[in-house]
Amino acid sequence: MSRLVFMNDRLVPEAEARVSVFDHGLLYGDGVFEGLRAYSGRVFRLAEHLDRLWASARAICLEIPVSRDVLGRAIDETLAANGLPDGYVRVVVTRGAGSLGLDPARTSAPQVIVIADRLALYPAEQVERGLRLVTAATQRSHPAALSPRIKSLNYLNNIMAKLEGKQAGCVEALMLNHKGEVAECTADNVFVVRGSRLLTPPPDAGILEGITRGAVMELAVAAGIDCREATLTRHDLYTADEMFITGTAAEVVPVVELDGRAIGDGVPGPVTRRLAAAFHRLVRGGG
Numbered sequence: 304m305s306r307l308v309f310m311n312d313r314l315v316p317e318a319e320a321r322v323s324v325f326d327h328g329l330l331y332g333d334g335v336f337e338g339l340r341a342y343s344g345r346v347f348r349l350a351e352h353l354d355r356l357w358a359s360a361r362a363i364c365l366e367i368p369v370s371r372d373v374l375g376r377a378i379d380e381t382l383a384a385n386g387l388p389d390g391y392v393r394v395v396v397t398r399g400a401g402s403l404g405l406d407p408a409r410t411s412a413p414q415v416i417v418i419a420d421r422l423a424l425y426p427a428e429q430v431e432r433g434l435r436l437v438t439a440a441t442q443r444s445h446p447a448a449l450s451p452r453i454k455s456l457n458y459l460n461n462i463m464a465k466l467e468g469k470q471a472g473c474v475e476a477l478m479l480n481h482k483g484e485v486a487e488c489t490a491d492n493v494f495v496v497r498g499s500r501l502l503t504p505p506p507d508a509g510i511l512e513g514i515t516r517g518a519v520m521e522l523a524v525a526a527g528i529d530c531r532e533a534t535l536t537r538h539d540l541y542t543a544d545e546m547f548i549t550g551t552a553a554e555v556v557p558v559v560e561l562d563g564r565a566i567g568d569g570v571p572g573p574v575t576r577r578l579a580a581a582f583h584r585l586v587r588g589g590g
Protein backbone atom coordinates (compact mmCIF):
# COMPACT_ATOMS: atom_id res chain seq x y z
CA MET A 304 0.00 0.00 0.00
CA SER A 305 1.34 3.37 -0.99
CA ARG A 306 1.67 5.82 1.86
CA LEU A 307 0.40 9.36 1.93
CA VAL A 308 2.90 11.95 3.06
CA PHE A 309 2.12 15.49 4.18
CA MET A 310 4.27 17.95 2.21
CA ASN A 311 4.01 21.62 3.22
CA ASP A 312 0.28 22.06 2.89
CA ARG A 313 -1.30 18.80 1.74
CA LEU A 314 -1.17 15.04 1.62
CA VAL A 315 0.46 13.59 -1.47
CA PRO A 316 1.21 10.00 -2.54
CA GLU A 317 4.61 8.76 -1.35
CA ALA A 318 5.99 8.81 -4.92
CA GLU A 319 5.25 12.53 -5.21
CA ALA A 320 6.69 13.41 -1.81
CA ARG A 321 10.05 14.77 -2.97
CA VAL A 322 12.58 17.37 -1.92
CA SER A 323 15.11 19.06 -4.14
CA VAL A 324 18.70 17.80 -4.40
CA PHE A 325 19.55 21.42 -3.57
CA ASP A 326 17.71 21.25 -0.24
CA HIS A 327 20.16 22.15 2.50
CA GLY A 328 18.59 19.44 4.64
CA LEU A 329 20.19 16.96 2.23
CA LEU A 330 23.31 18.93 1.38
CA TYR A 331 24.25 19.90 4.94
CA GLY A 332 21.91 18.19 7.39
CA ASP A 333 20.47 21.65 7.89
CA GLY A 334 17.06 21.09 9.46
CA VAL A 335 15.28 19.64 12.45
CA PHE A 336 12.95 16.73 13.19
CA GLU A 337 10.74 15.07 15.75
CA GLY A 338 9.73 11.45 16.28
CA LEU A 339 6.27 11.08 17.80
CA ARG A 340 4.01 8.18 18.55
CA ALA A 341 0.24 7.75 18.47
CA TYR A 342 -1.72 5.36 20.64
CA SER A 343 -5.32 4.62 19.61
CA GLY A 344 -5.34 7.68 17.37
CA ARG A 345 -3.95 10.08 19.99
CA VAL A 346 -0.44 11.49 19.74
CA PHE A 347 1.42 11.12 23.04
CA ARG A 348 2.51 14.49 24.46
CA LEU A 349 2.02 16.36 21.18
CA ALA A 350 2.48 19.77 22.80
CA GLU A 351 5.88 18.78 24.24
CA HIS A 352 7.05 17.45 20.88
CA LEU A 353 5.94 20.67 19.17
CA ASP A 354 7.70 22.73 21.87
CA ARG A 355 10.91 20.78 21.26
CA LEU A 356 10.60 21.08 17.47
CA TRP A 357 10.13 24.84 17.70
CA ALA A 358 13.03 25.11 20.16
CA SER A 359 15.29 23.09 17.85
CA ALA A 360 14.29 25.30 14.90
CA ARG A 361 14.81 28.47 16.89
CA ALA A 362 18.29 27.35 17.92
CA ILE A 363 19.30 27.07 14.25
CA CYS A 364 17.44 30.26 13.17
CA LEU A 365 14.96 28.29 11.11
CA GLU A 366 11.47 29.68 10.91
CA ILE A 367 8.87 26.93 10.63
CA PRO A 368 6.48 28.16 7.92
CA VAL A 369 3.33 26.67 9.47
CA SER A 370 1.63 27.27 12.79
CA ARG A 371 1.62 24.75 15.65
CA ASP A 372 -2.10 24.20 15.11
CA VAL A 373 -1.67 23.46 11.43
CA LEU A 374 1.18 21.07 12.09
CA GLY A 375 -0.75 19.34 14.87
CA ARG A 376 -3.68 18.81 12.51
CA ALA A 377 -1.33 17.64 9.73
CA ILE A 378 0.04 14.98 12.10
CA ASP A 379 -3.46 13.73 12.92
CA GLU A 380 -4.47 13.76 9.25
CA THR A 381 -1.36 11.89 8.16
CA LEU A 382 -1.92 9.15 10.74
CA ALA A 383 -5.59 8.86 9.78
CA ALA A 384 -4.96 8.89 6.02
CA ASN A 385 -2.52 6.00 6.41
CA GLY A 386 -4.80 4.00 8.72
CA LEU A 387 -2.30 4.12 11.57
CA PRO A 388 -4.06 4.88 14.87
CA ASP A 389 -1.07 3.24 16.56
CA GLY A 390 1.85 4.52 14.58
CA TYR A 391 5.04 6.43 14.44
CA VAL A 392 5.23 9.97 13.06
CA ARG A 393 8.33 11.67 11.74
CA VAL A 394 8.09 15.43 11.33
CA VAL A 395 10.92 16.96 9.35
CA VAL A 396 11.56 20.62 8.63
CA THR A 397 14.40 21.21 6.19
CA ARG A 398 16.08 24.54 5.46
CA GLY A 399 14.80 24.34 1.89
CA ALA A 400 16.42 24.46 -1.54
CA GLY A 401 19.13 26.98 -2.27
CA SER A 402 22.41 27.45 -4.00
CA LEU A 403 25.49 25.45 -3.05
CA GLY A 404 27.24 26.96 -0.08
CA LEU A 405 26.37 26.81 3.58
CA ASP A 406 24.66 30.17 3.91
CA PRO A 407 21.04 29.58 4.99
CA ALA A 408 20.20 33.03 3.64
CA ARG A 409 20.67 31.58 0.15
CA THR A 410 17.76 29.21 0.55
CA SER A 411 14.06 29.76 0.27
CA ALA A 412 11.02 27.87 1.42
CA PRO A 413 11.74 25.47 4.28
CA GLN A 414 10.04 22.13 3.60
CA VAL A 415 7.63 20.69 6.16
CA ILE A 416 7.23 16.93 5.89
CA VAL A 417 5.08 14.59 7.99
CA ILE A 418 5.51 10.83 7.53
CA ALA A 419 3.42 8.24 9.34
CA ASP A 420 4.67 4.69 9.50
CA ARG A 421 4.59 1.52 11.50
CA LEU A 422 6.98 1.47 14.41
CA ALA A 423 10.34 -0.18 14.04
CA LEU A 424 10.83 -1.82 17.42
CA TYR A 425 13.63 -3.73 19.08
CA PRO A 426 13.16 -7.52 18.82
CA ALA A 427 10.46 -8.53 21.34
CA GLU A 428 12.51 -11.31 22.96
CA GLN A 429 15.39 -8.90 23.60
CA VAL A 430 13.03 -6.35 25.16
CA GLU A 431 11.54 -9.07 27.36
CA ARG A 432 14.87 -10.42 28.54
CA GLY A 433 16.56 -7.04 28.69
CA LEU A 434 19.09 -5.53 26.29
CA ARG A 435 22.82 -6.07 26.15
CA LEU A 436 24.65 -2.83 25.44
CA VAL A 437 28.20 -1.73 24.79
CA THR A 438 29.76 1.67 25.36
CA ALA A 439 30.62 3.32 22.06
CA ALA A 440 34.06 4.86 21.61
CA THR A 441 32.32 7.67 19.71
CA GLN A 442 31.56 10.39 22.25
CA ARG A 443 28.37 12.43 22.19
CA SER A 444 28.87 15.73 20.37
CA HIS A 445 30.46 18.40 22.51
CA PRO A 446 27.58 20.75 23.47
CA ALA A 447 29.69 23.69 22.33
CA ALA A 448 30.10 22.10 18.91
CA LEU A 449 26.54 20.98 18.25
CA SER A 450 24.14 20.95 21.16
CA PRO A 451 22.58 17.51 21.64
CA ARG A 452 19.47 19.41 22.74
CA ILE A 453 18.84 20.28 19.08
CA LYS A 454 17.10 17.40 17.32
CA SER A 455 18.80 18.20 14.04
CA LEU A 456 18.98 16.34 10.74
CA ASN A 457 22.65 15.80 11.52
CA TYR A 458 22.60 12.48 13.39
CA LEU A 459 25.96 11.12 12.23
CA ASN A 460 27.34 11.36 15.76
CA ASN A 461 24.64 8.95 16.93
CA ILE A 462 24.87 6.81 13.79
CA MET A 463 28.62 6.29 14.36
CA ALA A 464 27.82 5.02 17.86
CA LYS A 465 24.93 2.91 16.59
CA LEU A 466 27.30 1.23 14.10
CA GLU A 467 29.65 0.38 16.94
CA GLY A 468 26.74 -1.15 18.83
CA LYS A 469 25.62 -3.17 15.82
CA GLN A 470 29.16 -4.38 15.17
CA ALA A 471 29.19 -5.67 18.75
CA GLY A 472 25.85 -7.43 18.18
CA CYS A 473 23.78 -4.89 20.14
CA VAL A 474 20.67 -2.95 19.11
CA GLU A 475 21.71 0.18 21.02
CA ALA A 476 24.96 1.67 22.34
CA LEU A 477 25.76 3.79 25.34
CA MET A 478 27.36 7.15 24.62
CA LEU A 479 29.59 9.13 26.98
CA ASN A 480 30.07 12.87 26.77
CA HIS A 481 33.32 14.74 26.19
CA LYS A 482 34.05 14.51 29.94
CA GLY A 483 33.67 10.73 29.94
CA GLU A 484 30.36 10.92 31.81
CA VAL A 485 27.32 8.91 30.83
CA ALA A 486 25.19 10.87 28.36
CA GLU A 487 22.56 8.72 26.64
CA CYS A 488 22.09 6.04 24.00
CA THR A 489 21.89 6.78 20.29
CA ALA A 490 18.12 7.40 20.36
CA ASP A 491 17.19 6.69 23.99
CA ASN A 492 17.84 8.17 27.43
CA VAL A 493 19.44 6.20 30.27
CA PHE A 494 18.29 5.52 33.85
CA VAL A 495 19.80 3.46 36.67
CA VAL A 496 18.43 2.28 39.99
CA ARG A 497 20.82 2.39 42.91
CA GLY A 498 19.38 1.34 46.26
CA SER A 499 16.15 3.28 46.65
CA ARG A 500 17.08 5.93 44.09
CA LEU A 501 16.38 6.35 40.42
CA LEU A 502 19.09 8.35 38.64
CA THR A 503 19.40 9.81 35.15
CA PRO A 504 21.99 12.18 33.63
CA PRO A 505 21.06 15.90 33.68
CA PRO A 506 20.59 17.97 30.49
CA ASP A 507 24.07 19.45 30.92
CA ALA A 508 25.56 15.98 30.47
CA GLY A 509 24.93 16.73 26.78
CA ILE A 510 21.71 14.84 26.12
CA LEU A 511 18.47 15.26 24.28
CA GLU A 512 15.89 15.81 27.01
CA GLY A 513 13.62 12.97 26.05
CA ILE A 514 9.87 13.31 26.40
CA THR A 515 9.66 9.69 27.52
CA ARG A 516 12.40 10.46 30.07
CA GLY A 517 10.26 13.32 31.45
CA ALA A 518 7.16 11.12 31.63
CA VAL A 519 9.08 8.35 33.43
CA MET A 520 10.47 10.84 35.96
CA GLU A 521 6.92 12.02 36.67
CA LEU A 522 5.68 8.45 37.03
CA ALA A 523 8.52 7.67 39.44
CA VAL A 524 7.67 10.66 41.61
CA ALA A 525 3.98 9.68 41.58
CA ALA A 526 4.99 6.16 42.68
CA GLY A 527 6.99 7.54 45.59
CA ILE A 528 10.35 6.67 44.02
CA ASP A 529 13.19 9.09 44.79
CA CYS A 530 14.15 10.21 41.28
CA ARG A 531 16.91 12.69 40.57
CA GLU A 532 19.26 13.89 37.89
CA ALA A 533 22.86 12.97 38.62
CA THR A 534 26.19 12.93 36.85
CA LEU A 535 26.96 9.27 36.20
CA THR A 536 30.09 7.45 35.15
CA ARG A 537 30.39 3.99 33.65
CA HIS A 538 31.34 2.80 37.13
CA ASP A 539 27.90 3.88 38.38
CA LEU A 540 26.29 1.80 35.64
CA TYR A 541 28.48 -1.26 36.18
CA THR A 542 27.60 -1.23 39.90
CA ALA A 543 23.91 -0.27 39.55
CA ASP A 544 21.09 -2.52 40.74
CA GLU A 545 19.06 -1.94 37.60
CA MET A 546 19.33 -0.08 34.33
CA PHE A 547 16.83 0.82 31.63
CA ILE A 548 16.48 3.09 28.60
CA THR A 549 13.57 5.26 27.48
CA GLY A 550 12.48 6.68 24.14
CA THR A 551 9.46 7.29 21.96
CA ALA A 552 9.90 4.05 20.04
CA ALA A 553 11.43 1.98 22.85
CA GLU A 554 9.12 3.18 25.70
CA VAL A 555 10.84 1.68 28.79
CA VAL A 556 13.27 -1.16 28.04
CA PRO A 557 15.41 -2.96 30.62
CA VAL A 558 19.17 -3.25 30.14
CA VAL A 559 20.73 -6.33 31.73
CA GLU A 560 24.30 -6.19 30.46
CA LEU A 561 26.78 -3.42 29.69
CA ASP A 562 30.23 -4.06 28.22
CA GLY A 563 29.98 -7.74 29.12
CA ARG A 564 29.09 -7.07 32.76
CA ALA A 565 25.74 -8.12 34.18
CA ILE A 566 23.80 -5.20 35.64
CA GLY A 567 22.43 -6.17 39.06
CA ASP A 568 21.14 -9.74 38.87
CA GLY A 569 21.31 -9.74 35.07
CA VAL A 570 17.54 -9.75 34.73
CA PRO A 571 15.01 -6.88 34.47
CA GLY A 572 14.65 -5.46 37.98
CA PRO A 573 11.51 -4.67 40.00
CA VAL A 574 11.70 -0.87 39.67
CA THR A 575 12.21 -1.17 35.90
CA ARG A 576 9.25 -3.52 35.58
CA ARG A 577 7.09 -1.27 37.72
CA LEU A 578 7.90 1.85 35.69
CA ALA A 579 7.53 0.02 32.37
CA ALA A 580 4.05 -1.08 33.46
CA ALA A 581 3.17 2.42 34.68
CA PHE A 582 4.30 3.89 31.36
CA HIS A 583 2.27 1.29 29.47
CA ARG A 584 -0.82 2.27 31.49
CA LEU A 585 -0.14 5.97 30.94
CA VAL A 586 0.01 5.71 27.15
CA ARG A 587 -2.55 2.99 26.58
CA GLY A 588 -4.83 3.20 29.57
CA GLY A 589 -5.76 6.87 29.37
CA GLY A 590 -3.97 7.49 32.69
Ligand code: PXG
Pocket residue numbers: 338339461487488489490491492510511512513514515516549550551552
Ligand atom coordinates in the same frame (compact mmCIF):
# COMPACT_ATOMS: atom_id res chain seq x y z
N1 PXG B 1 18.18 10.79 22.88
C1 PXG B 1 18.28 10.96 21.56
C2 PXG B 1 19.60 11.31 20.97
C3 PXG B 1 17.16 10.80 20.75
O1 PXG B 1 17.25 10.99 19.43
C4 PXG B 1 15.87 10.28 22.73
C5 PXG B 1 17.01 10.46 23.46
C6 PXG B 1 14.58 9.94 23.42
O2 PXG B 1 13.70 11.05 23.36
P1 PXG B 1 12.13 10.87 23.35
O3 PXG B 1 11.62 12.25 23.31
O4 PXG B 1 11.76 10.06 22.14
O5 PXG B 1 11.76 10.16 24.61
C7 PXG B 1 15.93 10.44 21.33
C8 PXG B 1 14.71 10.24 20.50
C9 PXG B 1 13.98 7.57 15.06
C10 PXG B 1 13.56 8.08 16.38
O6 PXG B 1 13.13 7.35 14.22
C11 PXG B 1 14.46 8.74 17.19
C12 PXG B 1 14.03 9.20 18.41
C13 PXG B 1 12.75 9.02 18.82
C14 PXG B 1 11.86 8.36 17.99
C15 PXG B 1 12.27 7.89 16.77
O7 PXG B 1 15.16 7.40 14.87
N2 PXG B 1 14.96 9.83 19.19
